[in-house]
Amino acid sequence: MRQTPAIGLLLLSAFLYGQDGHGPTGPVVKMAPAPLVTVRQGKAATVPLSFRVSSGYHINSNRPKSEFLIPTILKIDAITDIVIGKTTYPDGRDMSFAFAPDEKLNVYTGDFEVDVLVRPLHTVQVGKYVVRxxxxxxxxxxxxxxxxxQLPVSFDVRIAKAPPAPRKNPAQSPHAHR
Amino acid sequence: MKRNPLILVFIAAVVAAMLFAGIHIARKNHAGGVAPGQLIGQTAPDFELQSLEGKSVKLSDFRGKAVLLNFWATYCGPCKIEMPWFVELQKEYGPQGFQIVGVAMDDASSEDIAKFAKEMGVNYPILLGKESVGQSYGGVGVLPTTFFVDRDGKITDREFGLQSRSVFVANIKKALSQGQAVQARR
Known part of the structure; x- marks a missing residue:
């Protein structure tokens, strides 16, 4: 048992060596599983996508304050028969950091949500679609x-049948219900 | 002392998990080339890159001078903090045979990089970086990353992330004190 601390130290060194100067070992941003959104043919629905920035890190918001900063952008692949509408980004937080205490950067930290508007065409087949x-x-x-x-993003959209169009009743005479 | 076999199994499992994680991460990180730490004491990998002025510049052109090789990017806030120090250090130590070389590792256009450099008052050459050059220096996964090269072209130190000015001064003095001063081509 006396060797155990030494072995632990050795392995910790190996672990740290692997991280030497290469930054984060995994993705700084992760996506939570997106909820399955059901939308009727021809109607629009918003799909909320939740992301988490690892503790200790920040990423620029969609509207950073400097032209030199790289904004966070969601790009959705085009999909047949489903129109991808507006992407709504949250406001970032104005924060100062140790490397520039006098400067405010507009960033995302912790959890943030990006909303994507989807609108299937009237003609799209009902069923589940994967959007990437x-x-x-x-x-x-x-x-x-x-x-x-670049973090791969995907979510499912279930397309439901549009309700039947309301029947157009013929104009009625005001005397019909006497 | 009687040993509980369950505890021994648990310790063995933890040790195995740490070993696996350490080796896995080390392999993953080093897949692109040599680890930056292994470069210290080695000859700095030579490269040829375009400067903002459109000139072709080799690192070996500065042989005979101590070089601070700074990998940076326009989007990097901490890099921005170092640049005014570099401007001062270039003025202060330049006459002793010291040269700062900036390598911009971002996808911004050369016009944007030039605009940024002008705003920062940069007085040393800025080269347009390439992934392959970063890889030859162990993969530049952290910005800023700075290497210090002595007069003989050997790497004396490297620093990841923002450092204090005094760290740069100490590393510059060390690089200047090592190797032989010969007439550099630039």
């Missing part, structure tokens, strides 16, 4: 920045 895309982001921490990354 990428979230482009660029992360930093208090002392360093990391090259831009």
């Amino acid at each position: 895309g990428i979230l482009k982001y660029q992360a930093c921490d208090n002392a360093a920045c990391y090259p831009p990354k």
Whole structure:
């Protein structure tokens, strides 16, 4: 048992060596499983996509304050018969960091949600569709920045049959119900 | 002392998990080339890159000078903090045979990089980086990453992320004190 601390130290060193100067070992941003949204043919629905920025990191918001900063952007692949509408990004938080205490950056930290409007055509077949895309982001921490990354994004949309069109009744005579 | 076999099995499992994680991450990180730490004491990999002025610049052109090789990007806030220090350090140590070389590792256009450099008052060459050059330096996964090269072209130190000015000064003095001063081509 006396060797155990030494082995632990050795392995910890190996672990740290692997991380030496290469930044985060995994993606800084992760996506939570998206809810299955059901939308009728020809109607629109909003799909909320939830993301989490790892603790200690920040990414630029969709509207960073400098032209040199890389905004967070969601790009959704075109899909036949489903129109991808407006993408709504949350407002970022104005924050100062140790590397620039006098400057406010507009960033996302922790959890944030991006909403995507989907509108299937009237003609689309009912069923479940997978929509794919990428979230482009660029992360930093208090002392360093990391090259831009692309997080694969996907969510399911269930297309339901449109309700039958209301029947048009013929105009009635005002005397019909006497 | 009687040992509980369950505890031993648990410790063995933890140790195995740590070993697996360490090796896996190390392999993943080093897949693109040599680890930056392994470069210290080695000859700095030579490269040829375009400067903002459109000139072709080699690292070996500066042989005989101590070089601070700074990988940076326009989107990198911490890099922005270092640049004014670099401007001062270039002025202060330049006459002793010291040269700062910036390598911009971003996808911004050369016009944008030039605009940024002008705004920062940069007084040293900025080169337009390539992924292959980053890989030859162990993969530049952290910005800023700075290498210090002595007069003989050997890497004396490297720093990841924002450092204090005093760290740069110490590393510059060390690089200047090593190797032989010969007439550099630039």
